[in-house]
Structure formats: C-alpha cells, structure tokens
Amino acid sequence: MTTYRLADAAQLLGVSDDTLRRWADSGRVTSVRTDDGHAGIEGQALARLARDLADIPSDGADAGSHRVSARNHLRGIVTAVKRDTVMAQVELCCGPYRVVSLMSREAADALGLDVGVVAVASIKATNVVVEVPW
Template structure:
C-alpha cells in the first residue's frame, strides 16, 4: 500500500501543505510516521478522505505522457471491484468521480488499488487510466 508525504497529499487534495498539516494536527486526517520520522498519509486513508471531501487536484501532471487523449484527470483510486474477468475502478479527481470498467488483468498489471495515484484519461466514451 502506498503512502504519501504531506506535500504529495496536499497536491492530490488540491490544497496547501499547511492545510494538510492542520487537518492532521486536528485529527481530521490520519497520519503515521515513516522510518525517518516524517509524517505520511497511508494511501487508503487518503482515498477515504478524498472521497469524503469530494476534492482533489485538477491539473494534468507536469511529466504527462504524450497522448491524443485531451481530457486528463489526476486523482486517487477510491474503489476497485473485481470478478473473474472484469473490474470496476473508481477515481476521485477534485470534485469529479470517474468510474471505468477494465479487465481484471489490467488492474493487476497496473497495480491499481485503493489509495494509488492515477491519471484518468477520457476520450469520447473511453477512459484510459495510467499510473501516475
């Protein structure tokens, strides 16, 4: 399970690092300490918090990969449901909730799980999800 620094959490939530620190200090956002003593937010906790807030980043990442897909949403995976063949992936990006159906194999290959940062790309009726 990934964990995020306070700055990374702030970027994903679309707020300042200081805001994330205040939320952590006030008990609104659960944090832990990494091996170096720095405060980190576990991916699942950040995904739950993002879902509750319904807020997050709105910009395309700076190191975006070249693609013809023009609508990109950086977000955090807030839900993954799989069966034998298919999977449903839910992403919270700012106030936008995106849900896509992909193969179970794709979810496994991309390492998609609750709390993972992704870029959802929307083209016409297709949504492409890339690990960030």
C-alpha cells in the first residue's frame, strides 16, 4: 500500500499542509504513520478525498440536469481570459494544474467567464499519456 507524507498529499490535492493536518485532526481523512515516523495518508484514502474535493459525480453526470460523456472534470478558478473578435483563451487553475481552453468568444461571454469565476474543465481526448514520476 502506498503511503504519502502529508506535505506530498497536500500538494497533490492543491491544499496547504496545515489544511490537510486539520482535516486529519477532524477525521475528514485518516492519517497514519509512515515508516520514518511522519504523519501520512494512505493512497486509497487520498484518492477518495481527491474525488470528494473535485465535487464531480464519477458517473459522468454533472450537478445540473444533463449528462455528459466526458469523464475527466477539473474544477478550478478562472485566472485569465483573453478575448479577440472571434475567439477567447480561458485559463483555469485547478489545484496545482493550469488548464487552457480555446473557445468562441460568444461561448465565453455566454458562460460569463471572467477572472475569479469558478468553472469546470471537461476533458475528452482520444490520446492521453499518463506517466509515473521517477
């Protein structure tokens, strides 16, 4: 079973070490001791917490009244919007990740996408590479 140090788990979740410690103290997530005596989070518990934090149903349904086929949803905050006459480039910060989307200006305007707005990036791709860090 993989166990992550609190600092590493917090980074993966996009929260501070202190936040994760408070969640462990309150019972929101169960902490364990690592082999070197530090507080840690087991991988499966970390994955459950990450899914809970994403606040997106895993069956492809969103919180509204429609269903979508894209399974990869990243909730974040809009950090930049560049609009021209036809297109808009929207940047989201989703935890530690930066996601950039190109869409029509009309779509960005209709969604009210501006800096500070919470949005969800739905990613559907036919070619996704997953790597494990060394």
